Amino acid sequence: MTKKLYDEDAYAKKFTAEVIMCEQYPAATEAAETIKYDVVLDQTLFFPEEGGQTPDKGMLGGYPVVDVQIKDGIITHTIAVPIMDGKPDSLFNAGERISGEIDWPHRFSNMQQHTGEHIFSGLVNRDYGYDNVGFHLSDSIVTMDYNGPLTEEDVRRLEWECNRVIMQQIPVKAAYPSDEELEKIDYRCKKELTGAIRIVTIGSVDACACCAPHVRNTGEVGIFKVMEVSSYKGGVRLSILCGFRALLDYRIVRSHLREISHITSAPMYETAEAVQRLKDERDAARQKAGEANRRMLSIQISALREDALSPMLFTDGVDTSSIRNAVNEMTKSHDGYCGIFNGNDKEGYSFIIGSRDLDCNDLAAFMREKFQAKCGGKAEMIQGHIDASRATIQKFIVVSHC
Ligand SMILES: [Zn+2]
Structure with a gap:
């Protein structure tokens, strides 16, 4: 059984002990930068993982202790030794005295x-x-x-x-x-x-x-x-x-709170109300913008030339069901792919694309492969999201495919 020096003095930081056993554990892989050894001593200051508490850290014989376990009263230290000149089978010999020091702030x-x-x-x-x-x-x-x-x-x-x-x-x-x-x-x-x-x-x-x-x-x-x-x-x-x-x-909490207080111009204890107000204002503004964009979209659709092939439109902040309705409307009067990209260059675009004469799954496969777009659906209509700029979408998807 290992003598538990930490039991006698919880404030001791350094100790010396006799090596009982030292062996390589387990065989290091080729890519490993360190080789690990299990070391058992006659006594130790290292508290092992026990009773729900993780083990002490520190140095033993000049090497960092990466784990400490106890089994049947025997405490085993695992140390990590950098691989430099070969891989010695044994690091310390039984009977040798080595010194250790626990990481005191951690303990x-x-x-x-x-x-x-x-x-x-x-x-x-x-x-x-x-x-x-x-x-x-x-x-x-x-x-x-x-x-x-x-x-x-x-x-x-x-x-x-x-x-x-x-x-x-x-x-x-x-x-x-x-x-x-x-x-x-x-x-x-x-x-x-x-x-x-x-x-x-x-x-x-x-x-x-x-x-x-x-x-x-x-x-x-x-x-x-x-x-x-x-x-x-x-x-x-x-x-x-x-x-x-x-x-x-x-x-950490105080510094975050100070920053939020500065941003919202509210006293620190009133920041939650201030953030709620900002959120409400943002939601209202988004709704207003979405509504305006939806009106703009229907104007764009009615302004499309009757013979326009594969019309693709861009908008932002419009709800999904309005977009789906708009795409359905477009496919009734236009051949090719009819799509609407909803979003912006920073956050990417969600899209719905439909067609009355082409297989939308072909376009979905292309967008998945070339742009890692997340999308799927049926031959008549696909839906998804793409992280690409409007210019990229227009250049590579709209022009090349439509
Ligand atoms: Zn306890």
């Missing part, structure tokens, strides 16, 4: 998220009796699942309470109580673990069986923020951010 962030989760789950358990039945902590997201419903108001209250516990700077302690002591403790996550049970206690707020490193004091969580709440298997799933991650998110 500390994980500690902030994990302790934050314990505080919140402790409060949920105390106030509602729900268990945390799922936990996932990765570099991009932290989620936890509870086996009972929480309203938005419940979540807001719990979030506030959680931050109060953070500000109270309550010590966070991890210990391995004896079986006798354990019987007297009321702790969460009872069934998850076998063997020596590690209990993480946060004052009177929470006691929980857990294998992961934690901050030593709730104050170090910094801040706890719920990001999303959704229904999940009869209970709820929450995604959260703690500490620096919450600060980084706040920076």
Whole structure:
């Protein structure tokens, strides 16, 4: 079994250890730029992937650690070694001493998220009796699942309470109580673990069986923020951010909000109404323009010469059913392909093309092959979208085919 140095001191960053085993894993492909090795040590500071938490990062023997797994108490580090001079079968020899250093900002962030989760789950358990039945902590997201419903108001209250516990700077302690002591403790996550049970206690707020490193004091969580709440298997799933991650998110959100506020000339807290107003105005303007274009289109159609062959018209913002009606109208009085392209050079054109004497599928096949147009339909009428300019459409499709 690997000695877990992170268990003794969650704040230690560097260590040395004896190599027990080092082997290539798996055979590198020809194109690979690095060759991976599995390294087992007598002791380590690297926390493995366990209990829903992704593993520590860092350097071992001078090489980046890309994965850390635990099985039957043995922790295996996977390191990535650049391929330069051949591919040595063994990198480190058994018995050799090597040093390692964990990526501390990454680890500390994980500690902030994990302790934050314990505080919140402790409060949920105390106030509602729900268990945390799922936990996932990765570099991009932290989620936890509870086996009972929480309203938005419940979540807001719990979030506030959680931050109060953070500000109270309550010590966070991890210990391995004896079986006798354990019987007297009321702790969460009872069934998850076998063997020596590690209990993480946060004052009177929470006691929980857990294998992961934690901050030593709730104050170090910094801040706890719920990001999303959704229904999940009869209970709820929450995604959260703690500490620096919450600060980084706040920076991004604030800078976006400042920009929207600047664009809309509205105070930051009134930007949603301002954006809604802009959207309503845009929708109304689009509708007006579409209506005008539809009138313009019918004028264009009535102005077509009676003997015009394969007329193709361009418009923008006109609804699909008006376009279909217009194309039907055109095919009654004109031979060849009769089409309408609706759109603009920037967003491309949706189109409907019909014919009373030609097979529209031939034209569809040509447009798919030459212009990757998405289209289909019947011999009498096809419909689709093409990302090409009006000039291109006129030059290559209308002229060459019609
Ligand atoms: Zn935990």
